[in-house]
Amino acid sequence: MSSSFVKSAERTLDVLHLLASRLRPVPASVVAQECGIPRSSTYHLLNVLHERGWVNHYEAEHAWGLGVTAFETGSAYLRSEPLQRAGRPLLAALTEHTGDTAHLAILEGTDVLYIDKEESRTAPRLVTEIGVRLPAHLTAVGRAILSRLSPAQVRALYARPVLVRRTGRGPRNVHELLGELAAVATRGYAVEEGTTTVGICCIAAPVIGHDGLPAASVGITFVAAQRQGDQRDDAAVKVVETANRLAGALGPRRLTG
Amino acid sequence: MSSSFVKSAERTLDVLHLLASRLRPVPASVVAQECGIPRSSTYHLLNVLHERGWVNHYEAEHAWGLGVTAFETGSAYLRSEPLQRAGRPLLAALTEHTGDTAHLAILEGTDVLYIDKEESRTAPRLVTEIGVRLPAHLTAVGRAILSRLSPAQVRALYARPVLVRRTGRGPRNVHELLGELAAVATRGYAVEEGTTTVGICCIAAPVIGHDGLPAASVGITFVAAQRQGDQRDDAAVKVVETANRLAGALGPRRLTG
DNA sequence: ACTCGGTGTCTCGCATACGAGACGGCGTAC
DNA sequence: GTACGCCGTCTCGTATGCGAGACACCGAGT
Known part of the structure; x- marks a missing residue:
């Protein structure tokens, strides 16, 4: 019940939600803006997500999209x-x-x-x-x-x-x-x-x-x-x-x- | 490339990964132990995840499992x-x-x-x-x-x-x-x-x-x-x-x- | 060449997110 | 009844995660 507050966790979920809601990968600047995260923190976060495969970084188009880990985790839901x-x-x-x-x-x-x-x-x-x-x-x-x-x-x-x-x-x-x-x-x-x-x-x-x-x-x-x-x-x-x-x-x- | 560090984000992903890897929901204590998160922080985190539907809380069995939002987000990957x-x-x-x-x-x-x-x-x-x-x-x-x-x-x-x-x-x-x-x-x-x-x-x-x-x-x-x-x-x-x-x-x- | 706008990286000081720990509740054992 | 174990909540001081900002790079426009 109690509305806990864990800033980075919420941001993490916000970012994933944003990427999921756009059908195409988005530039980091959009992530920062849409989620209201400061520029440098956005990169910190994206890097962590990237490291673990939760997001993909498409260097050629300077865009970030969901990664396989998101998919794998989601599939486990039904189990x-x-x-x-x-x-x-x-x-x-x-x-x-x-x-x-x-x-x-x-x-x-x-x-x-x-x-x-x-x-x-x-x-x-x-x-x-x-x-x-x-x-x-x-x-x-x-x-x-x-x-x-x-x-x-x-x-x-x-x-x-x-x-x-x-x-x-x-x-x-x-x-x-x-x-x-x-x-x-x-x-x-x-x-x-x-x-x-x-x-x-x-x-x-x-x-x-x-x-x-x-x-x-x-x-x-x-x-x-x-x-x-x-x-x-x-x-x-x-x-x-x-x-x-x-x-x-x-x-x-x-x-x- | 640069290994960024965002504690709560990593913990968030750790928790989701843990829940995904167990086919059955697990008690909060296990989450805390397996992910190496202090007890109270674990609850902070679980509450945030729960609020947004990323995890379900099965009160009757005192256990936590993945939620629909994880599933929905994962489905967006293929898109x-x-x-x-x-x-x-x-x-x-x-x-x-x-x-x-x-x-x-x-x-x-x-x-x-x-x-x-x-x-x-x-x-x-x-x-x-x-x-x-x-x-x-x-x-x-x-x-x-x-x-x-x-x-x-x-x-x-x-x-x-x-x-x-x-x-x-x-x-x-x-x-x-x-x-x-x-x-x-x-x-x-x-x-x-x-x-x-x-x-x-x-x-x-x-x-x-x-x-x-x-x-x-x-x-x-x-x-x-x-x-x-x-x-x-x-x-x-x-x-x-x-x-x-x-x-x-x-x-x-x-x-x- | 020079600027401009956009990426991505890295550092370091300080506001603040986190965690120790106390509390209350509930079930179970004896 | 009483004691114990586990669950979930809440508070508050302080270690530390975060963000301003500087830096490097790159391509496009003039």
Whole structure:
């Protein structure tokens, strides 16, 4: 929480951010100006970054750009499974508060992949396991993610406009799916009842990365008959909150970008 | 060149490097110890990194891992086209010294993609243009790259063991290709004569990233009849030098990783 | 030749960023 | 309960990292 202050560290990150935001390498003078760093300090800093491969120095064009080390470090991000890690305690809390099994899922192609779950104590073994893949359009978690893509993106995703069904319910084609997604988008969360498994209901909300794209979604699953009307609304609020909290945990603490 | 010294900047990079090198988030105490940073300074630093999303703080497990900003920044690396940028002046110098057209190429699947070129002044318009794709096994640039993959990797790359030919020369199958690649590996550079275009010869050397993998390759092209024996050897030395210099320009200046 | 504007290097004195250390909280062992 | 270990926060005096500024270089313009 406490806003610490470490000048050179901040400058380091500022420089990297600047270089990342320009698609072409920039001269040192621009770095100094844009980041508000004195000339000589800028060179001190660039040299350190250069030494370690975080920036490249293109002597011919007197310009500085990002280096491989930045790339390598960035690639390591995914290996730490940040979604699962940040999500796990939040899923646990969600299950705690609703009593239901909670899921974390991501989109892969037109499927959702369940990447984490917290079991309900009262009604275990409902549907999915970690690692399971289901058609996105049939699941609440899937629709929650799709609802934050543009219709054009959704259409591009579905090469064939006819959609599979499992229970005789659910959208038959991309057009129907888009209708449903629009409703999800305005409502803020997705509800699915009986399109995955008869008698089972899911509520899910998207986790929006600070780039504006849906990175994942959080959902809960319960026996449809056991939860109606207001009870579902209350649960939905908690699901949305959890999704937003997860989004918050993943982005930067402050809003500069 | 001059080894500048900016303590907090170096620490920042040390921390990021540490987090990237561990596949799991680590406690602050480990960061402090491994990077040799005093306890309180470590927190100062982690807070700054956290504020900007460069690291995530997983409170539940009291551990710190890389954040999305690291990922986003790393992704921007490729946008700056570092190979072309660092390569261009080196290609120009190579053409200057050999008189031949010089190319920079990368591997995409089983093809090579030519991403930059410097035209010979004496014998222009020999073969390829930027953006052209050719089967890797027929070109010197391709073989140079493949020669630095393991035989297993090469086999995995080629789903079908039968290879296309263009001029009635060149390896007929993966087995023959592997034989040729072994020769290339020991020689240090690849030579191709007449497998791409009759009468044309290419010499190429791989650009080895500091992760040990071939990132690209540098090659020259000339009319086969105009350059024999010693002349080719001399040119090959220059090609290898250029490739190594390019590798050097892309990696970190110092050897710690 | 001479200036001008832009790079990149290097030094050294002084403002200030850092770190010792104290504090509070939380979990775990016994 | 009590003691211990580890985590994260905060303060304040002082060792030291940083930045003004001088220097060298280079290419372009006149």
